[in-house]
Amino acid sequence: MNTCCIETPIGYAKIVGNEDGIVSVSIVDKSENISEIIPEILLDCVTQLKAYFNNKLTTFNLKLNPEGTEFQKKVWKQLKKIPFGKTISYLDLAKELGNPKTIRAVANANAKNPLWIIVPCHRVIGSNGSLTGYAGGLHRKQWLLNHESKHKQQTLF
Known part of the structure; x- marks a missing residue:
């Protein structure tokens, strides 16, 4: 290793x-x-x-090999689909995975994400818009969300 x-x-x-x-x-x-x-x-x-x-990359393209359960890997795969500069709630993430009742398991898998930033668990927030927990600390989660939101590509229309 x-x-x-x-x-x-x-x-x-x-x-x-x-x-x-x-x-x-x-x-x-x-x-x-x-x-x-x-x-x-x-x-x-x-x-x-x-x-x-340095604001020059919005999507990572790396070969990943995280260790986790099948359910955790399923959640992490779904996290990678959250676009740069966007957020999703834990409930919506559970719904996207097919079962809103798994919200706590989804949140737990999110917390165990071993691929900081690359698998963007920082883009998951509470249903009420709160930051909720983040393994790297809420100050880092806020920094990452601010970093991504201020560098969204502007549209012409």
């Missing part, structure tokens, strides 16, 4: 992966040592994360 740590505007990102894909991207408050040399297998992930933070 290859690991690196990079600095982002909202903390340090620890990236873990191998030839099967990116296993996790997590946010940590304290650097575990900024990586001077990025393992080649993680280079594309680092490049895309930097482009995201």
